[in-house]
Amino acid sequence: MTHEEFNQYCASFKAAEHVVQWGGADVWKVGGKVFAIGGWTKEKQTGFTFKTSDNNYHFLENKEGYRPAPYLASRGMKWIQQFDADDSEDEELRYYISESYKMISTALSKKKQRELGLL
Numbered sequence: 001m002t003h004e005e006f007n008q009y010c011a012s013f014k015a016a017e018h019v020v021q022w023g024g025a026d027v028w029k030v031g032g033k034v035f036a037i038g039g040w041t042k043e044k045q046t047g048f049t050f051k052t053s054d055n056n057y058h059f060l061e062n063k064e065g066y067r068p069a070p071y072l073a074s075r076g077m078k079w080i081q082q083f084d085a086d087d088s089e090d091e092e093l094r095y096y097i098s099e100s101y102k103m104i105s106t107a108l109s110k111k112k113q114r115e116l117g118l119l
Contacts, residue, residue, distance in 0.1 A: 001090045006038040006048055009094060013101050015116035031112050035104040036097050047083040048093060050100035054078060060096075065089060 001009075003026060010016055010028040017029045025039035037049040049069045052060065057078040060066040069079035082093055105118055113119045 001046075001048065001085075001087070001093055003038050003046065005090075006036075009097065010036050010038075010101075013098075013105075015105075015118060016101070030101060030105045030118075031108040031116055033104045033108065035100045045083045047081045048097070049079055049081040050096050051103055052078050052080050052096065052100065053103070056080070056096065056099070 007018065007026055007028075010026075011018065013028075013030065013035075015030050016035075017032075019027050019029065021027050022037075022039070025037050027034055028036040028038075035051060039047055039049075049072070057068075057080060060080045061068050061073075065085040066080055066082050068074070069077075069081040072079035080096070082089065082096075085093070105113065105116075108116070108118070110119065
């Protein structure tokens with residue numbers, strides 16, 4: 001997945017907001033909370049980072065092309081980074097990004113969800 005495709009996909013979610021921060025990363029939020037980050041790794045590879053469930057985290061943490069997200073996972077958060085992946089992983093990445101969006105948006109207060117038109 002290219003950065004352009006990543007940004008287009010993330011923009012398709014209702015009430016998604018885009019900001020560029022943290023050294024030029026594309027950061028996607030809903031209700032002010034991050035659900036996906038697109039940027040580059042220390043090795044200058046494309047990296048896409050997303051929140052996961054406990055089960056998905058344990059499945060992905062040792063899978064080739066995935067790793068616990070630098071900084072976030074080291075603080076006990078269940079975030080994974082996909083890096084060095086080929087196009088065959090795009091559909092899987094879309095799934096994980098959509099799950100991250102769902103986890104973040106449903107954790108917002110009901111009031112906030114109503115304000116954003118998510119209910």
